[in-house]
Amino acid sequence: MPIKAILTDIEGTTSAVSFVFDVLFPYAGKHLPEFVRAHAEDPDVAMQLGAIRLDSGEPEADVERVIEILQQWIAEDRKATPLKALQGMIWQQGYETGELKGHVYPDAVQALKAWHQQGYELYVYSSGSIQAQQLIFGYSEAGDLTPLFSGYFDTTSGPKRDAQSYRHITEAIGCPAGKILFLSDIVQELDAAQEAGMLTCGLAREGGKLEGHTTVRSFAEIDLMHP
Numbered sequence: 001m002p003i004k005a006i007l008t009d010i011e012g013t014t015s016a017v018s019f020v021f022d023v024l025f026p027y028a029g030k031h032l033p034e035f036v037r038a039h040a041e042d043p044d045v046a047m048q049l050g051a052i053r054l055d056s057g058e059p060e061a062d063v064e065r066v067i068e069i070l071q072q073w074i075a076e077d078r079k080a081t082p083l084k085a086l087q088g089m090i091w092q093q094g095y096e097t098g099e100l101k102g103h104v105y106p107d108a109v110q111a112l113k114a115w116h117q118q119g120y121e122l123y124v125y126s127s128g129s130i131q132a133q134q135l136i137f138g139y140s141e142a143g144d145l146t147p148l149f150s151g152y153f154d155t156t157s158g159p160k161r162d163a164q165s166y167r168h169i170t171e172a173i174g175c176p177a178g179k180i181l182f183l184s185d186i187v188q189e190l191d192a193a194q195e196a197g198m199l200t201c202g203l204a205r206e207g208g209k210l211e212g213h214t215t216v217r218s219f220a221e222i223d224l225m226h227p
């Protein structure tokens with residue numbers, strides 16, 4: 001068996017980009033003020049509020065002022081760690097109450113289940129936090145898919161367009177790069193994985209070609225015997 005492990009991107013690959021931008025981020029933005037007010041005294045949340053006061057140079061900011069700062073960061077699309085942490089907590093609550101369900105394309109669900117059954121190891125590499133990755137798959141429209149995965153990687157392994165990140169991930173997976181198939185909708189990510197020695201397959205769900213890589217429209221077209 002030439003391929004031993006499959007490493008997949010989420011946004012645009014297993015899941016719709018619009019789920020993240022039209023569902024997840026607006027959900028977090030909408031619930032942020034009430035969430036921060038309700039949980040300001042919880043140790044996890046209080047720690048993030050402290051980090052925000054420090055980052056913004058406003059050590060005396062009250063809870064309402066911190067909410068304003070957060071809304072400004074969201075408007076500026078700032079990827080601040082405390083903001084990401086709070087968004088993760090809000091999403092977790094949304095998933096747990098059933099208000100949010102992770103979008104995963106049915107062809108991806110079917111293929112991931114079949115590959116897992118056939119003994120391939122499955123891994124995720126996404127710019128979303130590992131917590132956010134586990135929530136999308138754990139509370140997906142198709143149920144809990146986390147038992148299918150052997151591990152998760154986020155940008156703490158490095159940027160997605162940097163070959164070195166894929167070398168780190170190869171080491172963590174513990175099999176030769178040439179036995180790992182990387183799936184993504186972004187050509188620069190596929191190029192980086194290829195440079196690190198991985199096999200690649202591009203997902204172009206709207207059609208088209210990811211230059212230099214086998215390109216498919218859905219997971220149903222992926223042939224692990226002839227990648």
Ligand SMILES: [Mg+2]
Nearest residue numbers: 009011012185
């Ligand atoms: Mg993507």
